Amino acid sequence: MAVRILLVDDHPVVRQGLRTLLEGRAEWEVVGEASDGVEALEKVGSLQPDVVVLDVTMPRMNGIEACRLIQQKTPGLEVLFVTQHDSPQMMQEAMAAGARGYVVKSNLARDLLEAVEAVSQHRAFTALARNSLSC
C-alpha cells in the first residue's frame, strides 16, 4: 500500500524540490502540501497522511508546535522534520515534540529517502550534517 505523505514548508521551491525527490519512489504518494503549521493541522485531518514531512521555522505556527498538536490530535502519526537547523538542541526539541525523524536540508539528497523509509516503518532516523543514526 502506498505511503501517503504531507509536505509542510513555507517555501514553494523547497516543497517542489521535496516532491521531486519523493515522487521518484513509486510506492510513495505526496497527497498534499501546506505552507505553515496551522494549514498542516487542517490537512492532517482532511488528508490522513501516513507521514508528515515538516519544516521547523514557519509563519503563523512553527513546526515544533505543529508537531506537538499533531501528536495530540493523531497519536502515532509519523513526523519527519526537514530543517536548515543543523543543531543537536533543535533536534532534541523536535524529538521531544513527538517526531520520529530529523534531517537537515543541506544533506537531503543523502538522507531524505532513507529517513522517509525508516519513519514510514515506525523506525527513528536522525541525521545532522556530519553524522547519521538510524534505529
Add this chain to the structure above:
Amino acid sequence: MKLRILLADDHEIIRRGLCSLLQGHKGWEVCGEASDGREAIEMAKQLKPDVVILDIGMPHLNGLDATRQLLQHDPHFKVIVLTITDSDQVIREALNAGARGFVLKSDAARDLVSAVEALESNRMFFTPRVNDLVMAGFLDKGHAIVRNEPPDLPVLTAREREVTQLLAEGKSSKEVASLLNLSTKTVETHRSNIMRKLSLHSIRDLVVYAIKNNIIQIQVPPHLNGTTQSTLA
C-alpha cells in the same frame, strides 16, 4: 535551439525545486548545476550557458563575487541572483556586480520563470523593491544609490574578498591556500593586507566584517532572531 541555464545553489533540495520549475518550461534546459560560486564559474566558462542563476549565500565563493568574476571574464553572461533579502545594500551590490535579474528565494516559485523569460528577451528582471530603489536613485541624482559602492567594499581586491570569505568560514590559511592553489605564505600576506586595509585586529572582527558586507550569510536559530520564516541561506 533550447535556452541553456546554469544553476548554482549550495542546497540540493533548492536546486531540485528550481530545476523542476525551469525544466517544466518548453524550450529551456538546465545544462549544469553547481553547489558553490567557484564551481559555478568553472562550469560557466566550460558550458557557456545563456543564463546563469546564482544564489548569493554560497560557501567558498558567494554569488555576488561569483557574478563579478564571471562578468569580468566575459561581460556577455546574463546573471540572475537569488537572494534571501532585498536589503538596500544587497540590491546595490547585485546591481553594481552586473546582475540583470534579482529574485527573492521566497518568491522564486512565482518569479524565477518570469526572470529567465525577461533575460531571454534581453530585458532585466527585478523585484518591486529594487525598482523603487533604482527610481529613488534616478530621481535623486546627487545621491544615485545604484552607483554608490558601500564604503568598505572597493578597498579589497577580488582575491582578497575570496580569502576573506574563506577565513570567515573558519578555514585556516593552509586550507585557504589549498583551495585557491596558492602558497600558505601568499595567503598569509593576503590575510595581513586584509586586516591592515580594513583596520581589523582579529578573526572575530573579520567574521563580523564579512557578515555585515554580505560576504558570508549566517543562519540564526529562530528562537534567537525571532523570525517566523525560513531563510534558505
